[in-house]
Amino acid sequence: MRLVIARCSVDYTGRLNAHLPLATRLLVHKGDGSLLVHSDGGSYKPLNWMSPPCTLAVEASDEEDVVEQWRVTHTKTGDALVVKLYEVIHDSSHELGVDPGLQKDGVEADLQRLLAEQVGVVGEGLTLVRREFPTAIGPVDLMLRDDAVAEVPGSGRGHVAVEVKRKAGIDAVEQLTRYLELLNRDPHLRPVRGILAAQSFALQARTLASDRGIDCVVLDYDAMKGTDSGRPTLF
Template sequence: MRLVIARCSVDYIGRLEAHLPMADRLLMVKADGSVSIHADDRAYKPLNWMTPPVTLTEQEITDEDGEGIGVQLWIVENSKKEQLRITIEAIHSEMSYDLGVDPGLVKDGVEAHLQQLLAEHIDTLGEGYSLVRREYPTAIGPVDILCRNADGEHVAVEIKRRGGIDGVEQLTRYLDLLNRDELLAPVHGVFAAQEIKPQARTLAEDRGIRCVVLDYDDLRGIESNELRLF
């Protein structure tokens, strides 16, 4: 993990163009190659970012005589030739630290049980669905469930108790990675939760991700209150 607090401007060059004017920001470069630019608000969401695989080139801007003018240019480019061009006027602080391998999120009992129950009753997602694997491994963490739909296409399922925007973002990253695998693509997404927030549903549907509300009691089967010997 590399953290740089710097006065910078950022230009995105790709399908659209976006510009962040000169200001103090946090630049974050992770071990997986992702680069993100943060302001001191917006909670966890970056102002702009680029997911791996990317290349990061750092160079010093010079004048007509080839002399450095104290300004750096970072060029972050992905496989689609989209670029983040970060012009750094001044670096206030910089540090690097190896965080090591993260053990991943430990799900609470209900969320883990939802995953188990949905895997056992995968046809809850639709007729003809079949399970491939629970906790399907990827380079950025395991997908809760990987299955196939009735057409034989792969479907990645992210399961939450309460589905928020962060869960949609997490599934989006999984889908981006899984769809690069020719043996799996195309991979569709399902965001499944006991409760899905309206903003999360809107974001998911905008990205072509289907939302499914899970009934925990229905999945596990509501036990009868009648007395019985066995």
Template sequence: MRLVIARCSVDYEGRLKAHLPLATRLLLVKADGSVLVHSDGGSYKPLNWMSPPATLRVLDQDLDDGLVEQWVVQSSKTDDRLIVSLHEKLHESSHELGTDPGLIKDGVEADLQRLLAAQIETLGEGYSLIRREYFTAIGPVDILARDAQGGTVAIELKRRGDIDGVEQLTRYLELLNRDPLLAPVRGIFAAQQIKPQARVLANDRGIDCVTLDYDALRGVDDSTSRLF
């Protein structure tokens, strides 16, 4: 990856036109051919960019007064061009980053399912696990369990619980309650966050809502020792 901090102006030409006036910016040239123009704000989103595949030509002769370089980034698929006019370079460096292993997400629904299944009594004393990913004709129920009275409980897990999740659990309950070996089956909608509309709908349908503390399930946060 090549990093350049420079006073520059930027023009995009093609299906649309855009102009960035002269200012100090960070220019990123990646190994995949993409070129991104960043400011010191705006979080992760670049001000302008050219996606790969693209070719970069650096012009350093016969330029207008005040320019030290001009980059012409040409898309390999369209006639679009990104033209970066550099008036002053403040920093330049190149770094070999190597192959990235990719993002490993923590706290996804599969993690919640695994942790809650292993600590099923989080839902109440006397709960026991029947199985994870209980198969039905319309998809797998995240967790099927029994409560302290021996009743069957279907648990739908979400990171952020909304109305769609309640509707999904409703469909599972309608199907599971046709099985005489399982019926009656009640539902629990469990999530790290549950939207108010989803909670209202769940309560209206007789479905319990449980807010899960992911850190507590992982054993890295003892909720009983907190002041707040």
């Protein structure tokens, strides 16, 4: 990656035309050939850019004050980004190597795994039967056995279907409803009740879940993985 801070002007020509007048900017030329033009503001978004596949060529300029002129041309469209450098303040190149990619923490798979290890979070007297319990319309995140129901003569075995979300909306309630309708047809499982477990809930989701007899449980991901969430508590 090459980083250049320079007083420059930038012109984009092709399917559209755009002009950035003379100012001090950061030019980022990446290993994939792309060029990004940044100002000291606007967060991550560049003022202008050229995405790969593209090539950068240094060419002569007809202006005496220009110390270097770049033409970045898109290989497929022919669009061009012409950068005129009037003063180079900084110029450095860095080898970054292969990036491992973004590793997200707290995604639904993490919540499901932690909840499978801590089923007491959603209720007492529950034991894990299986993660990703298969049904004809897709897997239920967790299938739990309700020991209290199972001990009542003539009540059936008693199970709990748990759907895990980061943020639960109406779609999550509808999804769990379909699972419950199907699972309660199985005499080896029923009665099956539902729990929707999420880090946050839309108000409409809570209302619909309550109407359909589905419990909503708020998950504290930090507490479940053994770190302090920073939320105030009574004790």
